[in-house]
Amino acid sequence: MKLNKKYFKNRHDAMQQLIDVLPADTMKYEEWIIIATSAGAVPIAYELAKNLKASFDFMFSHKIEAPNNEECEVAIVTESEEVVIHEELVKTFDISLDFVFSKAKQVYENEILKYIYKYRDGERLSDLHNKNVLLVDEGLNTSLTMMACIKTAINLKAKSVSVAVPILPTVSAPIIESIADDLYYVRKLDHFVSIDFYYEELEEITFEKVQEITKG
Missing domain, CATH: 3.40.50.2020 (Rossmann fold)
Structure with missing residues (x-):
């Protein structure tokens, strides 16, 4: 085999x-x-x-990791600020939704917007x-x-x-x-x-x- x-x-x-x-x-x-x-x-x-x-x-999108664990992806935020959460992991690790959405806002502003301006001259998705x-x-x-x-x-x-x-x-x-x-x-x-x-x-x-x- x-x-x-x-x-x-x-x-x-x-x-x-x-x-x-x-x-x-x-x-x-x-x-x-x-x-x-x-x-x-x-x-x-x-x-x-x-x-x-x-x-x-x-x-463009970016993963959101669990606190103190960069290998554990608990959510994704996209360039339109949509957030999708891995509910089972969030519940298992007792991660608050406030943490997830706060981190999503931070990732959006520090990472995704940077890519949009660098690679699309600031233009949003078609x-x-x-x-x-x-x-x-x-x-x-x-x-x-x-x-x-x-x-x-x-x-x-x-x-x-x-x-x-x-x-x-x-x-x-x-x-x-x-x-x-x-x-x-x-x-x-x-x-x-x-x-x-x-x-x-x-x-x-x-x-x-x-x-x-x-x-x-």
């Missing part, structure tokens, strides 16, 4: 496999905006946008009103970031919000399907390790690299 199964050579391979599960022929007749929900998702989302002749954008949105990532671990991005797109009045990822845990699928219009994926695994476990190559994508990709 091969324990370390690599399903994707790299992000380009993941994009090619992902486009095969998307209703690409139908999507080309509608107005779509493809949004990367992480820096690592940009190479996949940008290529998908070109293939589908769709607009491309990036949604107008999503009455647009079909496809949120893309290189895979899902906890799904918290994707849930926050879905919530953001819905609150920005998107016409529809769909999600496309190469790989995700089986337990995440019903969570995403309950709040998104559609979920597209290549692989769904019962015993999920981590995203990078399933790629032969998954280089780090910095925001400088993001600029290089999207302006190339």
